[in-house]
Amino acid sequence: MKILLAGDSTVAGCPSYEYPMSGWGAHLAPETYRWAAVHNYAKGGATTESFREEGRWQELLHQAVQGDVILIQFGHNDQKREHLTARTGYAENLRRMVADVRSKGGVPILCTPVERRHFSGGIPLETLGEYPAVVRDLGGQLGLEVIDLNQWTRALYLELGEGRSKELFFHFAPGEHAHWVGGLEDNTHFHENGARLIAAHVSRELETLVLGLRVTTAVQP
Structure with missing residues (x-):
């Protein structure tokens, strides 16, 4: 079977000159x-x-077959x-994506x-507004499994604390990275260390979900 990923830079692979910046999707294959x-x-x-609009969704759907x-x-x-607010365009587009996948048998x-990594008083802030909640709501409304990476990553940042959680992200002092010679403090994009941790978590969640789906399918009359 195949796992096909749709997402933004926090999921995507990065060009070599940005190494070791990475989205978690770039490290999922070794886990699965x-x-x-x-x-x-x-x-x-x-x-x-x-x-x-850029055709990437159609490329993905073209590769998808039943069971993917x-x-x-x-x-x-x-x-x-x-x-594209959370409860309007964003939610509508996700609903359409779900329908497209189901029409392919996926x-x-x-x-x-x-x-994102932003702390206040030692506590990681919620920076994405209603977007995570909308995804959870759609899961219930459409009968979908949801992997709650927002909750899991915030818990991870809290566990590591404000200092150690920097190691998950793309932080470089001036002169430490050839592309960002002036330095960079990026609390959105992951260092490969952080991306690998998230990929391992996604793999564990997926393995449980996929095995559950297979068992459910097998017992159906």
Whole structure:
């Protein structure tokens, strides 16, 4: 079976000159190679709208066959577009994606968007507004499995604390990175260390969900 990924830069692979910046989708294949192949269509800057308009969604659907799992995680860039608010354009686009996957016989699984790293008083802030809640709501309304990466990443940041959680993200002092020679403190995009942790969590969640789906299918008359 295949796992096909739709998402933004927090899921996508990055160009070599940005190494070790990485989305978690770039590290999912080593976690799932025993039972599924991964095809990552995620793209930096993508919204639920641009992903379709640029043809990437159609490319993904063209590769999907019955039984394939399609993971969908957007929100970071939708949040920046007035017409893609959580309970209007964003929710409508996710509903349409789910319907498209089901029409191909695939299994859609929604992911809440990973949280950005921003602390206040030692507590990680919620920076994505209603977007994670909308994904959870759609899961219930449409009978979908949801991997709650927003909740899981915030719990991870809290466990590590404000200092150690920096290691998950792309933080470099001036002169430490050839591309960002002036330094960079990016609390949205992951260092490969953080991306690998998230990929391992997604793999564990997926393996449980996929095995459950197979058992359910097998016992149906």
